[in-house]
Amino acid sequence: MARSHLTLAALATSAVAGADIVGSRPLSSSTTHRFDSAVVTLRSGEEYAVRVPVNSDAEAEQSRDLVALRALTAGVRTRLPFHIPDQLGQAPIGETRAVVYDFIQGRPASLADVGGEGSASDSIGRAIAAIHSLPTSVVSDAGLPSHTASQIALSSRKLSDRAAASGRVPKELLTRWSLALEDSALWQFQPTVVNGSLGPESFLVIDDQVMGVLGWQELKVGDPALDLFWLNSAARSESADRVFAAYEHALARPADRQLRKRARLYAELEIARWLLHGVDSRDESIIADAEGMLDALRTTVQNDLLNPLSTDTGQIMAVEDVEAMLDRTPLPGRSTTSVGGESKAHANRIAED
CATH class of the missing domain: 3.30.200.20 (Phosphorylase Kinase; domain 1)
Structure with a gap:
């Protein structure tokens, strides 16, 4: 009660x-x-x-x-x-x-606050840039987690492998994710301080200004793309563009050129995380929900072939070649870490994007 x-x-x-x-x-x-x-x-x-x-x-x-x-x-x-x-x-x-x-003071923002002129987009972008500009000693001195780029890539690869082992992810998505995860250029970035659990509701806004940021339970040194992947849920791509532009302008260093690709990958893998939550909890309703989102995502990426996750502009592996590579890769067990309603909400918006 x-x-x-x-x-x-x-x-x-x-x-x-x-x-x-x-x-x-x-x-x-x-x-x-x-x-x-x-x-x-x-x-x-x-x-x-x-x-x-x-x-x-x-x-x-x-x-x-x-x-x-x-x-x-x-x-x-x-x-x-x-x-x-x-x-x-x-x-x-x-x-x-x-x-x-x-x-x-302020109200939790929503995706409606990510928009054009007069929206909170610019303030949100500056707020995220300020977090990422903090010295990493803030995290390390407190004994909080610090992850290297290679550790982050490995963690994402394990998540994709576990989802593949479930047998419930379309091969087209496994191919797409595998190409990105094996692309070394995508993972050449400098880890920064990250909030680690940002979503639109993390920002308290008044009019077009961010007054506060809530929810710091995942504070760590990690991939800055983790704080930006939720923007893939924005109704219009130009709305996310405005946040990214304000973010890059506010950074004290050049922005990572592959940031948006990794953010998109994390957004898609969030659906895989939701699926694994259903598998681990043996909740058929969650599994069915995740499968529906994965199928919708497959349709979306098939209709958007000009925006691959990988950075390689040379020869692209054929689908059958990637599938053969996946067959040769040992897959771990099916255990997974439970995720909450926020992950499901992010995943649902990504699938519908």
Whole structure:
């Protein structure tokens, strides 16, 4: 049963010493219901956000988020053109805890905010560039994960191989992914600090400006394309173009020329991740859903042959040659890591693109 905003207000009083709370209201979320949340108002007019995880997965996510927020020190935050939540206190409730943060004004963005003139596209692009421009020591000093380009390529290859082992992915997609994964030029990039779980709802916006960024539980050094693949879900390619243009202009270094190709690959592999989640959980409805998205994606890429994922402009391997290569490649077991509703939502939008 969801906890009321009055209950959450009482928890905030316990979590933050001296908090003189005079009002509260529910805090809605644009994502699946993983937290009970509320906004509380202090007599001073200041506002806090209170969040209580509703299951163990959400609790683990919140714990990772708190670790990342501690890594993003006051000095680091001065480098960013938006606000990041500050943890103000905690209070136990049952077998979990309520966490209180300062409240950042703004509404969660949607894909509708990625558009032309007057949209938040430029501000979103600048916000992502600012994250990627942080020194990698921010992550390494906090003991958070740091991945090399070769490690990231290997991880993507393993995901594709596991999806292939399920026998449920169209051969055309396996061919497309294999060409990209074996293309060394695609993986010659400099890892950067990445949020790791960005989507449109990560950005709190007012009018056309990003006021804050939420959800730092996957903070790491990794592929900058991980923070941009969700743009493949934009209704129009020119909308994503605007974000990429603002991003590249704001970077302190030349942008990676293959960034968009890897972003597209990650977007497509997100459907494979959703499929494997269904296979691992033996959920036939998820499997059927993922298979439908994969079939739609196959049709999309067949109708868009001018935009391959690989960078090689020389001789292209024939489909039968790639299939033979796949047959020679040992495939790992079918175990996979569970993914949540956000991955499914991203995958669904990609399949429909």
